[in-house]
Amino acid sequence: MAENRLNRDEAYQLLTEYTKSDSLIKHALAVEALMQAYARKFNADENKWGIVGLLHDFDYEKYPTPEDHPLRGAAILEEKGYPEDVIYAIKTHAEYLGLPRNSLMDKTLFAVDELSGLLTAAALVQPEKTIHTVTVKSVKKKMKDKAFARSVNRDDIHKGSEGLGIELGEHIEFCIEALKNVAAELGLDYTTP
Structure with a gap:
């Protein structure tokens, strides 16, 4: 697969071949949207970055252990001819x-x-149940509550923001805004009565 031929439809097909869980598919779509938004901000390849987000956990449902994920997925992507930088980012x-x-x-x-x-x-x-009413303040408060979304690694969120050189509040706000654009797809739009 030539780098300029990274195909979103093929990547989505690969995701759904390995992932059946609705919540994991929505997670992949959310990360895809955030990667695309940051690609636009950084003048990077939006398609490539989106595919990295879409496929980062595609192997997780079948191979959830640290011994396998994401290395099994990386091997599959290599076999399918995905670019090395895409595979490396996922790893x-x-x-x-x-x-x-x-x-x-x-x-x-x-x-x-x-x-x-x-x-x-x-x-x-x-x-x-909508992203449209989530605020940076409420997210920061929830980050301090260890019982809330307990599987989410708060240290990784802090390290990630630092790694980008973006203040945490600004990073959270950027991501909230990006998710608003795909809220319906994620089931996080305003609910209709």
Whole structure:
């Protein structure tokens, strides 16, 4: 697969071939949207960054252990001819692999992965279950509550923001705004009575 031929439809097909869980698919779509938004901000390849976000956890449902994820997925992507920088970025989102995040794409994936989960959880506890009413202040408050969305790694959110050189509040606000654009797709739009 030539770099300029990265195909979003093929990537989505690969995601849904390996991932059946609605919540994991929505997580992939959320991370895709955040990666695309940051690609626009940084004048980077929006399609490539989006595909990195879409596929970062595609192997997780079948291979959830640190021994397998994301290395099994990386091997599958390699076999399918995905570019090395796409595969490497996906591997770097797993902190336990200890790989340095060298490129802005690597750093951005790490910065948005855990935060997308926290923002989704924050939206789902809103009365209308929407991202449109989530605020930076409420997200920061929820970050301090260890019982809220307990599987979300707060240290990774802080490290990710620092790695991008963006203040945490600004990073959260940017991500909230980006998710508003795909709220309907994520089930986080205003609910209709």
